[in-house]
Amino acid sequence: MTNATVVGFSGNLARPSKTRGFVGHFVNEIASRHGLAAATFDRDDVGPTLGAARWTRDLDDTGRKVLDAVVGAEVLVVGSPTYKGSYTGLFKHFFDLIDPSAIVSTSTPENFEIFFQAPR
Template sequence: MSNPINLVVVTGSTFRPSRTLALTEAIVAELKRLLPIEARFIELGDIVRSVGGALSRKELPETIEHELRAIENADLLVVATPVYRGSYPGQFKHLFDLIDQGALIDTPVLLAATGGSDRHALVLDHQLRPLFSFFQALTLPIGVYASEADFDNYQIASEALRARIALAAERAAPIFGATPAPVRKIA
């Protein structure tokens, strides 16, 4: 058996419970169905105080440096953020400001976001994709956006969202040698 894929999941929510975390957990579960992965979650809420107080990596405690190295050494990233005022939170951006500029070159990144309504769905293409293009990461063509209406009590309640998650995972899997799934259309 080959080594598992080193999947690092970065969730940009600072609250618990979190729809963003529920979304990433569902994405990881779907990826695990298709690929041999070992997932590590890095939740912004757990590290935000240390990250927010640092102007450079030299000022970070070793525990946060360890998390940054995990992001930089991932085989696959799943990056998800809640949308605040039309974009990702500033602390989420600051976390990635601390990532080495060349560390994510050609790293596949599955983008995801949550927001209050569908009007924020373009955050994937207008905010997150440019951020990871700067790093020369390989942003996967299918991202996953979920609105508040897709959840019930912080659990996914929408079959359409489940289908988008499955499609994103199916399109990501061939990058790691999995047999591509037949092309499916989303209604």
Template sequence: MTRLVVVSAGLSNPSSTRLLADRLTTAALDRLPGAEVTHVELRDLAHAIADNLLTGFPSGELAEAVAAVAQADALVVVTPVFSASYSGLFKSFFDVLDPGTLEGTPVLLAATAGTPRHSLVLDHALRPLFSYLRAVPVPTGVFAAAEDFASPELAARVERAAGELADAVTRRPRPHAVDPFADVTPFAELLG
């Protein structure tokens, strides 16, 4: 079964960021029937993310979210735009992931803002971030300004990006699960 994780960094409830995430999820599910979807709402994890940055390990719901992302076959990530880039909460969540967590994972990039002036955030902030994390961003990113939500152009971008994500998932070889405790050296042997 395909595991799709949707990470949304909207700060209000309801938020245009979550609205876009839901539209992208629906379009992706149309192309990935039977996929299991996990929603990660970063607003609810803000304190745990800050604690993780200070302590070095996730706990509770954040640990569950990190595990879901690590096991995902694909991600849909959506952030509001602040100061011409992704939000600090969004970046902080991806900062707490272990190196290599997203390696080879297809990712659909999306962002929301009040005006179209911020549309370059997809290629100037999000794409470099996920390339650095060795994820595989799909070619079409989706940006939505406030006035875009009723436009047929947004619907067309959502459909195109969801199709690209589904194609990337079906072409991606499934990694073999590695048990990190399968080959443990006994403590007595380490001391010897």
């Protein structure tokens, strides 16, 4: 294990958020069961430079720290509320900034994907 951390990232549009709560619950459960450190972020934690960023270097220090935590995680839990039948735009944009090869060996919880849509 290179970085014994489970990191969650939520694409919620507002706080408080059921999506962030759901992601945070999974992050804490996995961390507790496997003795990992835990951190949960959402798009607001990335900061105001996210929307205008074309490259990771365009993020401010706060945004880069969140991105580095996501890229460096041993386990990654992500969630987004659906918006017009898809995930939120800034959620997608955040992950578009990441080089796919940087997270290729990152685990998903229990090596499977969970699809969940919270009731409105």
